[in-house]
Amino acid sequence: MKPTDPMEDIVKQLRYEARPEVRDRVLKQAQEALDEMETTALAAGRPRIGRITMNAHTRKLALAAAAILIVLGGISLWPGGHPETGQWWLGPPAAWGQEILNSLGSIEAVVYRQRAGYSSDYGPPRMSVGWEKRYNAQDRYRRDRYDDGVHIMNTQWVVPDGNGIEMIEVSYEYECWFAEQDQAYGFMESMIERMKWYVGLVEKADHLLEPQTFDGHECVGFQVSEARYGDNPEERFDRIWFDVETKLPMRIERHGISLDYDASRKLILIHDQFEYFAEVPANLFVPEIPEGYVNAHPDEVRTARDAEVKGEMTFAEVPEGLKDTIVAALKTTKMGAYRQSNVVTSFSGVAWREDEYSDAGLARTKWFALEGESPEGPFEPQGNTLVTETDKDLQEETFRVIEHTGSSQPRHPMRDILRVVGLLDRADHFYEAVEIDGVACFGFDISAKKYGDNPDGMLHRAWFDVATNLPVRIEFVWPANGTRAARTDVKEQFEWDPAVPQNFFVPQIPTNFSPATD
Amino acid sequence: MTDDKVFLSRLQQGDKDALRAIYLKYEGPLLALAGNLLDDPTLAEDVLQDVLVTLVRSMHRLNIGRNLKGYLATAVANRTRDYYRRRPRQRHRPLDEARQVAARDEGPVQMVIRNERTQKARAALVALPYEQREAIVLRLHADMKFREIAKCQHVAVKTALSRYRYGLDKLRSMFNGEVQDETD
Numbered sequence: 214m215k216p217t218d219p220m221e222d223i224v225k226q227l228r229y230e231a232r233p234e235v236r237d238r239v240l241k242q243a244q245e246a247l248d249e250m251e252t253t254a255l256a257a258g259r260p261r262i263g264r265i266t267m268n269a270h271t272r273k274l275a276l277a278a279a280a281i282l283i284v285l286g287g288i289s290l291w292p293g294g295h296p297e298t299g300q301w302w303l304g305p306p307a308a309w310g311q312e313i314l315n316s317l318g319s320i321e322a323v324v325y326r327q328r329a330g331y332s333s334d335y336g337p338p339r340m341s342v343g344w345e346k347r348y349n350a351q352d353r354y355r356r357d358r359y360d361d362g363v364h365i366m367n368t369q370w371v372v373p374d375g376n377g378i379e380m381i382e383v384s385y386e387y388e389c390w391f392a393e394q395d396q397a398y399g400f401m402e403s404m405i406e407r408m409k410w411y412v413g414l415v416e417k418a419d420h421l422l423e424p425q426t427f428d429g430h431e432c433v434g435f436q437v438s439e440a441r442y443g444d445n446p447e448e449r450f451d452r453i454w455f456d457v458e459t460k461l462p463m464r465i466e467r468h469g470i471s472l473d474y475d476a477s478r479k480l481i482l483i484h485d486q487f488e489y490f491a492e493v494p495a496n497l498f499v500p501e502i503p504e505g506y507v508n509a510h511p512d513e514v515r516t517a518r519d520a521e522v523k524g525e526m527t528f529a530e531v532p533e534g535l536k537d538t539i540v541a542a543l544k545t546t547k548m549g550a551y552r553q554s555n556v557v558t559s560f561s562g563v564a565w566r567e568d569e570y571s572d573a574g575l576a577r578t579k580w581f582a583l584e585g586e587s588p589e590g591p592f593e594p595q596g597n598t599l600v601t602e603t604d605k606d607l608q609e610e611t612f613r614v615i616e617h618t619g620s621s622q623p624r625h626p627m628r629d630i631l632r633v634v635g636l637l638d639r640a641d642h643f644y645e646a647v648e649i650d651g652v653a654c655f656g657f658d659i660s661a662k663k664y665g666d667n668p669d670g671m672l673h674r675a676w677f678d679v680a681t682n683l684p685v686r687i688e689f690v691w692p693a694n695g696t697r698a699a700r701t702d703v704k705e706q707f708e709w710d711p712a713v714p715q716n717f718f719v720p721q722i723p724t725n726f727s728p729a730t731d
Numbered sequence: 732m733t734d735d736k737v738f739l740s741r742l743q744q745g746d747k748d749a750l751r752a753i754y755l756k757y758e759g760p761l762l763a764l765a766g767n768l769l770d771d772p773t774l775a776e777d778v779l780q781d782v783l784v785t786l787v788r789s790m791h792r793l794n795i796g797r798n799l800k801g802y803l804a805t806a807v808a809n810r811t812r813d814y815y816r817r818r819p820r821q822r823h824r825p826l827d828e829a830r831q832v833a834a835r836d837e838g839p840v841q842m843v844i845r846n847e848r849t850q851k852a853r854a855a856l857v858a859l860p861y862e863q864r865e866a867i868v869l870r871l872h873a874d875m876k877f878r879e880i881a882k883c884q885h886v887a888v889k890t891a892l893s894r895y896r897y898g899l900d901k902l903r904s905m906f907n908g909e910v911q912d913e914t915d
């Protein structure tokens with residue numbers, strides 16, 4: 214027998230004990246949930262949830278259908294599937310889809326969570342703090358938005374009003390409400406319909422996903438590129454996982470959505486925590502407008518408040534689609550470089566370097582390498598992104614290697630460039646023809662107040678080559694404050710796809726250099 | 732039929748005694764799991780409540796043949812991860828400070844063992860990166876196999892095993908008084 218590690222024994226001793234009142238509270242809550250399940254199942258005359266798992270007869274029919282399709286030559290996404298083992302998802306896609314539709318057919322309502330994540334080729338993935346709880350019945354919806362992750366900030370109801378559909382939205386943050394009529398599904402999609410629609414995509418799937426467990430449920434799923442079902446950009450794709458037991462969707466992810474304000478990242482919408490038979494009180498779908506709330510759109514109230522605090526904002530007329538053109542041009546480059554003060558930064562893919570010059574010449578080189586998280590599997594950032602910095606001091610003839618994790622990682626230069634580009638549509642001023650360093654450019658400037666509580670005078674300026682749409686010069690202006698004089702950080706002398714020596718981004722430490730000791 | 736299968740089957744019939752039996756059977760290990768992961772007894776209680784209510788709401792979808800303890804432990808781990816992500820990140824505390832905090836936190840849920848060794852071990856566990864702590868706690872408090880831990884953490888079995896081993900090594904060094912640098 215393997216001897217026990219004493220440390221394991223110590224950890225095993227780390228126990229907690231519930232107070233009696235907590236035990237009573239937990240049991241009371243669970244028993245109430247049990248009562249609700251019983252009462253509503255009986256009152257509604259609805260089949261018990263147990264019935265949605267396939268009974269023996271249904272299973273036989275479905276398996277027979279799968280077998281017929283196999284004989285007819287149906288394409289199996291997972292070659293070597295064995296439907297007779299009950300692993301329905303190993304069968305041909307058509308049978309797979311039918312299995313799921315059978316289960317979805319019995320669903321009248323669903324409650325689920327929506328979250329947002331962000332991915333980037335140039336930095337760590339992030340999950341948004343905010344989330345939404347969505348209640349989706351057959352003819353009405355409600356969603357509660359928890360923007361700070363804790364408090365309800367905004368509720369939207371979509372309900373039949375006798376003549377059509379009415380949407381009412383209340384913002385608790387801005388103490389206002391507004392209503393619109395007859396835009397039905399324009400307000401909020403029916404998740405049940407979307408799920409059925411997804412089933413039709415099984416046959417277009419790119420590939421099946423590794424089995425996963427969500428909330429204790431074993432799930433299987435597939436990934437489909439959005440370009441396969443519409444005129445969508447290449448980078449957009451969806452992932453959907455189904456519960457092996459109930460065959461109902463357990464998680465849906467929609468990847469690659471462009472962000473209006475930050476071109477360095479892509480948005481990922483995640484739907485999870487599905488409850489298919491949660492009993493929702495009817496009054497949850499009755500719009501409630503708190504007393505004293507004004508009838509206005511939250512954007513109007515926010516704009517008015519911002520104007521009060523930050524002053525009026527100006528918006529330039531920016532050519533439509535220009536931002537996308539710049540982003541596309543940047544994505545075609547393999548490498549870039551620029552100078553900021555006495556440092557030349559060069560970047561390529563997931564590696565970059567900074568060469569610092571003194572009067573005597575090159576004084577220091579820092580190499581950075583970014584290792585991202587695995588893109589496979591559900592989008593749940595684990596904070597595993599690592600930036601390894603190798604710092605070579607030519608004057609001291611020393612070097613050090615630093616591994617950066619967490620939020621204080623050095624940023625990939627392209628992140629900052631793309632972030633500025635992302636601000637273009639909200640520019641204060643747009644300049645059509647400017648000459649910068651002898652290059653014909655267009656450019657813009659934007660106050661940092663547009664995206665945060667920043668002081669007057671803090672702003673970005675950026676200029677782009679008219680011929681290539683690539684950056685030529687980017688400035689960030691820091692206004693003076695009580696302790697700091699005004700200054701401007703300038704990225705200039707941009708070069709795109711310059712020729713560089715082999716292994717330019719690989720740290721090179723001479724053998725006579727020693728590890729830094731301070 | 733195992734006890735769990737009987738309990739679950741009776742629960743699906745709406746039997747409250749079965750619900751109570753399940754809760755009492757797993758309260759200790761699940762609370763230890765959530766408590767050690769979150770280092771917050773009150774939040775651990777909330778997690779336990781969420782998981783039990785979710786069990787009730789999804790009981791008809793559960794396969795009785797499955798491992799109930801494994802299901803509950805995975806549900807606690809998933810829920811705990813959500814709580815952990817939502818709350819503000821704290822800097823890892825030096826051991827001495829952590830020890831004091833551990834003592835102050837006693838109240839809503841009392842620690843069973845209060846001796847110095849336990850407090851030191853608890854503080855060291857909290858100072859581990861979350862993924863390593865999770866692997867250790869799932870292994871030692873939920874008796875999960877590495878294959879199950881890997882599934883729960885959405886990583887390869889090798890990664891789960893490394894997280895466990897590195898975590899335990901780090902715990903050992905911290906416990907024995909070696910210096911702990913930035914861990915997350």
